[in-house]
Amino acid sequence: MTRLLLPDYAKTDGDGETGLTRVLQEIKESELASYGMIVNSFYELEQVYADYYDKQLLQVQGRRAWYIGPLSLCNQDKGKRGKQASVDQGGILKWLDSKKANSVVYVCFGSIANFSETQLREIARGLEDSGQQFIWVVRRSDKDDKGWLPEGFETRTTSEGRGVIIWGWAPQVLILDHQTVGAFVTHCGWNSTLEAVSAGVPMLTWPVSAEQFYNEKFVTDILQIGVPVGVKKWNRIVGDNITSNALQKALHRIMIGEEAEPMRNRAHKLAQMATTALQHNGSSYCHFTHLIQHLRSIASLQN
Structure with a gap:
């Protein structure tokens, strides 16, 4: 608690x-x-x-x-949470409006967790190989240093309209609340977890440290609105290593697998409860x- x-x-x-x-x-x-x-x-x-x-x-x-x-x-302006967004909110909403319901994966690991360039490359490959549309928030101090990205990744995904990379801070509540977002790849920090519950979005859980592994169990085992990506190792800041293949399989399971619709239904019911509570x-x-x-x-x- x-x-x-x-x-x-x-x-x-x-x-x-x-x-x-x-x-x-x-x-x-x-x-x-x-x-x-x-x-x-x-x-x-x-x-x-x-x-x-x-x-x-x-x-x-x-x-x-x-x-x-x-x-x-409680916040009437969903675009304001934390720092100033690093991206035009209107542009993000326009991109989301062009997609079908529950077809976009939102990927964000909070403001503290970091990943090695090798792990970031695996995430990029997993997203692309999954065939899912995505918004990926990358917390990098130097957004011009993109040498870790697979060759042509950003050009391919952007030109095809399949993906958006946000370098820095994202309007997370605004994105999660959009009807086209079908899953949230999260580090399971409590703020992010509760925001996903409030928006009725199932979670692909990728805990890093602190209490996040407990939150993962709560989401996947108790609430049954999440799928674990397979992280086992607790780290203070740097996330555990997960292969692109493992991420791809987990994304398939939460987006289009046989469990996807029941999870989505449970998530929507919890969102209704959250609204009623206030x-x-x-x-x-x-x-x-x-x-x-x-x-x-x-x-x-x-x-």
């Missing part, structure tokens, strides 16, 4: 304590000293976990938890209302 994307503190001080150890201790202390926890999720998505977590907080620590998400659905008298609406009332009662006691 508490999903923390922790920074990479690897240095050790003179007492043998790492920065990560200190961060974890500070988090634990701040949680114990707080009135409770605000969670970017909604009750229906994680009901069993929410009930257990609430029970532990109330009975053991005397605190509360409020589930007020998905926060991404509406008047929905679970997140009620949790947020109760949170405000709780804070007001605390403030009145202190005055």
